[in-house]
Amino acid sequence: xxxxxxxxxxxxxxxxxxxxxxxxxxxxxxxxxxxxxxxxxxxxxxxxxxxxxxxxxxxxxxxxxxxxxxxxxxxxxxxxxxxxxxxxxxxxxxxxxxxxxxxxxxxxxxxxxxxxxxxxxxxxxxxxxxxxxxxxxxxxxxxxxxxxxxxxxxxxxxxxxxxxxxxxxxxxxxxxxxxxxxxxxxxxxxxxxxxxxxxxxxxxxxxxxxxxxxxxxxxxxxxxxxxxxxxxxxxxxxxxxxxxxxxxxxxxxxxxxxxxxxxxxxxxxxxxxxxxxxxxxxxxxxxxxxxxxxxxxxxxxxxxxxxxxxxxxxxxxxxxxxxxxxxxxxxxxxxxxxxxxxxxxxxxxxxxxxxxxxxxxxxxxxxxxxxxxxxxxxxxxxxxxxxxxxxxxxxxxxxxxxxxxxxxxxxxxxxxxxxxxxxxxxxxxxxxxxxxxxxxxxxxxxxxxxxxxxxxxxxxxxxxxxxxxxxxxxxxxxxxxxxxxxxxxxxxxxxxxxxxxxxxxxxxxxxxxxxxxxxxxxxxxxxxxxxxxxxxxxxxxxxxxxxxxxxxxxxxxxxxxxxxxxxxxxxxxxxxxxxxxxxxxxxxxxxxxxxxxxxxxxxxxxxxxxxxxxxxxxxxxxxxxxxxxxxxxxxxxxxxxxxxxxxxxxxxxxxxxxxxxxxxxxxxxxxxxxxxxxxxxxxxxxxxxxxxxxxxxxxxxxxxxxxxxxxxxxxxxxxxxxx
DNA sequence: CAGTGAGCGAGCTTCCGCTTGACTT
Numbered sequence: 240x241x242x243x244x245x246x247x248x249x250x251x252x253x254x255x256x257x258x259x260x261x262x263x264x265x266x267x268x269x270x271x272x273x274x275x276x277x278x279x280x281x282x283x284x285x286x287x288x289x290x291x292x293x294x295x296x297x298x299x300x301x302x303x304x305x306x307x308x309x310x311x312x313x314x315x316x317x318x319x320x321x322x323x324x325x326x327x328x329x330x331x332x333x334x335x336x337x338x339x340x341x342x343x344x345x346x347x348x349x350x351x352x353x354x355x356x357x358x359x360x361x362x363x364x365x366x367x368x369x370x371x372x373x374x375x376x377x378x379x380x381x382x383x384x385x386x387x388x389x390x391x392x393x394x395x396x397x398x399x400x401x402x403x404x405x406x407x408x409x410x411x412x413x414x415x416x417x418x419x420x421x422x423x424x425x426x427x428x429x430x431x432x433x434x435x436x437x438x439x440x441x442x443x444x445x446x447x448x449x450x451x452x453x454x455x456x457x458x459x460x461x462x463x464x465x466x467x468x469x470x471x472x473x474x475x476x477x478x479x480x481x482x483x484x485x486x487x488x489x490x491x492x493x494x495x496x497x498x499x500x501x502x503x504x505x506x507x508x509x510x511x512x513x514x515x516x517x518x519x520x521x522x523x524x525x526x527x528x529x530x531x532x533x534x535x536x537x538x539x540x541x542x543x544x545x546x547x548x549x550x551x552x553x554x555x556x557x558x559x560x561x562x563x564x565x566x567x568x569x570x571x572x573x574x575x576x577x578x579x580x581x582x583x584x585x586x587x588x589x590x591x592x593x594x595x596x597x598x599x600x601x602x603x604x605x606x607x608x609x610x611x612x613x614x615x616x617x618x619x620x621x622x623x624x625x626x627x628x629x630x631x632x633x634x635x636x637x638x639x640x641x642x643x644x645x646x647x648x649x650x651x652x653x654x655x656x657x658x659x660x661x662x663x664x665x666x667x668x669x670x671x672x673x674x675x676x677x678x679x680x681x682x683x684x685x686x687x688x689x690x691x692x693x694x695x696x697x698x699x700x701x702x703x704x705x706x707x708x709x710x711x712x713x714x715x716x717x718x719x720x721x722x723x724x725x726x727x728x729x730x731x732x733x734x735x736x737x738x739x740x741x742x743x744x745x746x747x748x749x750x751x752x753x754x755x756x757x758x759x760x761x762x763x764x765x766x767x768x769x770x771x772x773x774x775x776x777x778x779x780x781x782x783x784x785x786x787x788x789x790x791x792x793x794x795x796x797x798x799x800x801x802x803x804x805x806x807x808x809x810x811x812x813x814x815x816x817x818x819x820x821x822x823x824x825x826x827x828x829x830x831x832x833x834x835x836x837x838x839x840x841x842x843x844x845x846x847x848x849x850x851x852x853x854x855x856x857x858x859x860x861x862x863x864x865x866x867x868x869x870x871x872x873x874x875x876x877x878x879x880x881x882x883x884x885x886x887x888x889x890x891x892x893x894x895x896x897x898x899x900x901x902x903x904x905x906x907x908x909x910x911x912x913x914x915x916x917x918x919x920x921x922x923x924x925x926x927x928x929x930x931x932x933x934x935x936x937x938x939x940x941x942x943x944x945x946x947x948x949x950x951x952x953x954x955x956x957x958x959x960x961x962x
Numbered sequence: 963c964a965g966t967g968a969g970c971g972a973g974c975t976t977c978c979g980c981t982t983g984a985c986t987t
Contacts, residue, residue: 248980248981249980249982250981250982250983268981268982269980269981270980270981270982270983271979271980271981271982272979272980272981273980275979275980276977278976278977296980296981296983298983298984299981299982320980321980325979326980328980329980329981375979378978378979379977379978379979381977381978381979382977382979383976383978384976384977385978386976386977386978387976387977388971388976388977389976389977390975390976390977391975391976392975393976394975394976399974399975400974400975400976401976402974402975402976402977403976403977403980404976404977405977405978406978407977407978475984523982544980544981730978730979731978731979731983732979733978733980734979734980735978737978737979738978742963742975759971824967824968825967844965845967846966846967852965852966852967854966855980858967858968859967859968862967864965864966864967865965866963866964866965866966893969898978900963904963908963908965
């Protein structure tokens with residue numbers, strides 16, 4: 240009796256599905272796409288209906304061999320790849336590449352890996368949906384055309400090795416646009432005036448109230464300079480205070496929805512300071528599973544690349560029981576379900592949640608690395624919290640009249656307080672907010688006050704004026720960029736982390752305190768593309784594309800015609816750009832501190848085929864150039880010379896990386912590629928190098944320690960967090 | 963671990979989205 244063959248995408252999923260289906264089925268993983276356009280050339284015939292050439296994915300040939308072999312002996316073949324465009328295409332490619340057209344094919348889809356969902360799917364097989372496949376081909380070919388036609392224009396007109404694409408170029412644009420907003424921003428001065436007041440009867444019961452409005456000044460409060468602020472302070476110091484109103488409202492707060500890829504990446508960045516790549520690697524490890532005290536590896540979380548907030552019914556039941564039992568029935572009323580926000584979501588998987596609530600963070604901790612623990616803890620708490628009841632608080636706003644000062648103007652001050660009545664989900668998890676605001680006035684209890692009550696300044700000088708300035712919008716952090724991309728439907732869960740990597744690798748952006756700042760090159764490339772390829776650089780381009788792809792998937796549009804409609808205008812833009820001017824290389828020069836020793840003009844940093852170097856800004860009048868060497872202040876451990884950062888050479892495929900060499904070269908040939916620290920090793924006096932963010936290590940002895948302790952400086956401040 | 967930038971034009975670079983393990987320092 241031949242076994243049926245089931246094909247899924249991931250090996251971990253194959254394992255789980257295999258357990259549910261039993262041994263009449265053999266479950267194999269395709270490891271994602273098995274065929275794709277060739278890497279070396281376009282692979283799309285622009286003269287013949289965009290006819291694609293597909294090749295087996297390099298390094299993945301054994302997968303197809305294995306599938307062919309297994310299919311030969313199989314009964315039915317169940318194509319159980321993900322229930323979305325890409326999954327449909329993966330199945331289709333497998334059939335084409337493995338020559339299974341005449342086999343007994345059954346396409347099945349499930350949106351959660353539970354026994355019920357899988358059994359249901361296997362009772363309702365269908366055929367491969369060619370409309371979905373064609374929507375995927377249109378997506379793939381469009382991306383290929385944009386990427387492989389546009390990038391060479393940049394090589395020719397800007398610099399070799401650059402790249403452009405539907406996703407990366409818009410990501411770059413967001414960062415460049417934001418930098419321009421920041422440059423154009425003019426801070427405005429304003430003053431915050433605060434009075435420390437107390438009850439008449441009880442001088443120790445103090446509270447703070449902030450100036451909210453000034454009589455005769457309709458609309459928004461504006462204290463724009465010191466003179467004005469001082470006048471108000473004089474008035475308030477001499478004023479009589481009376482409570483004008485006390486308003487208490489009940490505030491209900493709902494828990495945050497369970498994690499999807501983008502929110503997990505954002506929250507792990509805010510709370511754990513993990514980069515997107517690190518988060519995904521750890522999530523993958525938790526998904527693939529760990530051995531909990533012997534036996535099979537058990538997947539601890541559901542699939543980590545998802546855009547759906549759906550939760551399997553069985554997990555909802557488990558959460559309900561767990562919460563009632565652990566926290567009490569008042570913490571759980573009914574299961575909560577969450578609507579997926581994104582319009583382009585493909586909803587192929589569940590939300591990211593623990594596979595069982597019963598595996599508490601404490602329970603599994605002994606089997607996890609510390610990073611794994613921290614991420615699992617986050618996922619576990621978010622899931623439990625998302626099923627718990629709202630928190631309830633009484634939020635009180637008190638308005639206080641102040642009058643009787645020298646100018647005889649009347650003022651209104653405001654004090655707010657909040658009293659948590661029922662913690663609800665807050666028992667477990669509170670979403671990280673903007674830095675420093677978590678424990679502010681909002682969660683502070685207010686002195687009890689009643690309407691008409693007289694209050695007074697707690698001290699004679701109990702009025703303070705603080706000068707402030709309006710702040711420019713912040714630069715994008717990794718988490719903010721991912722969030723913005725997702726809001727615009729740009730990029731997918733599997734690519735968010737690599738988008739960031741690409742624009743960094745191309746040297747389009749650099750990080751300043753964990754935030755993205757465009758480089759000169761980034762600005763030039765962005766402007767060049769905006770100028771010549773407006774449509775591609777539009778943040779709405781992808782969502783328009785998605786609508787077209789949906790039409791193809793519904794059978795309302797034809798994929799070749801859809802591509803034609805896009806390619807016509809794009810081709811015209813390409814031809815115009817190809818015939819247009821080159822961007823002068825001088826526009827890419829980054830400033831340096833160095834002065835040309837031949838002509839006294841400042842030196843600039845240029846990038847040549849072999850990496851960065853210093854050149855005289857007077858080029859070509861003065862042709863002086865020097866290798867780029869940045870002093871580090873660290874001493875060479877071998878000869879006592881100074882270590883300087885130099886530009887390494889690019890070797891096959893690898894980009895040029897900096898290294899650190901001795902200033903006494905060639906007498907001293909010491910080099911290291913670890914970043915040296917100024918301070919000598921406290922144990923042996925030799926060279927310390929950085930090891931991670933705040934950790935240092937000695938190259939000569941066994942010493943390791945914290946950078947902040949050695950340099951006497953506090954560790955790098957955590958970056959401020961924006962919603 | 964030098965000199966590298968433009969031009970002659972050799973040979974090279976590049977996309978997005980799906981998914982891990984097999985290379986060898």
